[in-house]
Amino acid sequence: MEEKINFEILRKQMVETQLIPRGIKDRKVIDAFLKVPREKFVPDDIKKFAYDDTPLPIGEGQTISQPYIVALMTSLLEVKDGEKILEIGTGSGYQTAILCEIGCDVYSVEKIPALAMRAKNILQQLNYKVKITIGDGTLGWEEYAPYDGIIVTAGGPKIPEALLSQLNENGKLVMPVGDIFSQDLIRVKKSKGKFIKENFGACQFVPLKGENGWQE
Ligand code: SAH
Numbered sequence: 127m128e129e130k131i132n133f134e135i136l137r138k139q140m141v142e143t144q145l146i147p148r149g150i151k152d153r154k155v156i157d158a159f160l161k162v163p164r165e166k167f168v169p170d171d172i173k174k175f176a177y178d179d180t181p182l183p184i185g186e187g188q189t190i191s192q193p194y195i196v197a198l199m200t201s202l203l204e205v206k207d208g209e210k211i212l213e214i215g216t217g218s219g220y221q222t223a224i225l226c227e228i229g230c231d232v233y234s235v236e237k238i239p240a241l242a243m244r245a246k247n248i249l250q251q252l253n254y255k256v257k258i259t260i261g262d263g264t265l266g267w268e269e270y271a272p273y274d275g276i277i278v279t280a281g282g283p284k285i286p287e288a289l290l291s292q293l294n295e296n297g298k299l300v301m302p303v304g305d306i307f308s309q310d311l312i313r314v315k316k317s318k319g320k321f322i323k324e325n326f327g328a329c330q331f332v333p334l335k336g337e338n339g340w341q342e
Contacts, residue, residue, distance in 0.1 A: 219245030
């Protein structure tokens with residue numbers, strides 16, 4: 127018999143044990159995490175681990191990020207309702223849903239067609255309005271630029287120039303930068319045409335592959 131799991135309780139526990147004690151304070155971010163059903167973004171056979179404190183495989187050699195990392199990156203973007211956000215690496219679509227739930231206008235680029243299609247379906251089912259395209263996100267998405275925020279959910283050797291050029295004045299970009307095995311979480315703020323960089327410590331992401339990322 128299939129065991130019945132109360133995902134709502136697991137979701138609340140995740141927020142209380144993984145996010146709040148580690149310093150996630152932004153009410154909008156916490157409320158979004160309490161709402162978005164993370165289990166829907168995880169393959170069927172591992173749904174029971176959906177709220178664990180860890181990344182999980184989503185197929186095609188890719189992962190859904192650990193809840194805390196999604197919360198940290200979202201907080202670092204300091205988003206406001208109605209802001210236009212570009213996401214590079216749709217993956218499962220979970221980070222996309224969190225941004226939508228906060229009230230952002232989200233544009234997301236995914237390289238692997240099968241993942242883009244699956245994320246699109248789930249987000250549609252959950253009624254999140256988001257634009258997803260299949261392509262090389264290291265080139266950004268020129269058509270809808272500039273963006274108030276850009277979030278890159280795969281690790282690259284450097285911040286792609288194309289992304290910096292698609293950032294609005296006072297916009298922020300968050301991205302893991304380093305080698306293939308480990309990266310630092312970097313935030314860049316654009317102010318009076320200058321880029322101010324801050325480092326938020328070590329992290330581990332799947333590689334950003336593309337023209338301005340790791341070569342295949
Ligand atoms: N935010 C996602 C993270 C998925 S992992 C989630 O939590 O589910 C990172 C994703 O980046 C993978 O799906 C991978 O295919 C994608 N990716 C890697 N290089 C890319 C590129 N150049 N352009 C777009 N997507 C890319």
